[in-house]
Amino acid sequence: MANFNNRRGGRKGPAPQEGEQVVRVRLPKKEEREVLAIVETLLGANHLKLRCMDGVVRLGRIPGSMKKKIWIHEGDVVIAVPWDFQDGKADIIWKYTRPQVDWLDKKGYLRT
Known part of the structure; x- marks a missing residue:
């Protein structure tokens, strides 16, 4: 929300506290057949x-x-949606950043 007391522009809110980092993570939706995946090889x-x-x-x-917006490399964690008619293939719909991957690992989502 905007701070309406600041009428001259600049930052609109308070600075984050030292050591505090808010990480928002999109989790895969099971009802839409989304699954976490790790990129092994670029083909x-x-x-x-x-x-x-x-x-x-x-x-x-x-x-x-x-394709041109997000660069994907080996070792990246992504969300993939397997095809309905061919389970061996999938479309990538999301790529996680490093802080998001750390959060997923800490919460146990990346364990197989």
């Missing part, structure tokens, strides 16, 4: 090899909407 032409948390190795595809 080229927007394709990757993914090791999913359900124990399946899938061929992942980076959709065109993410």
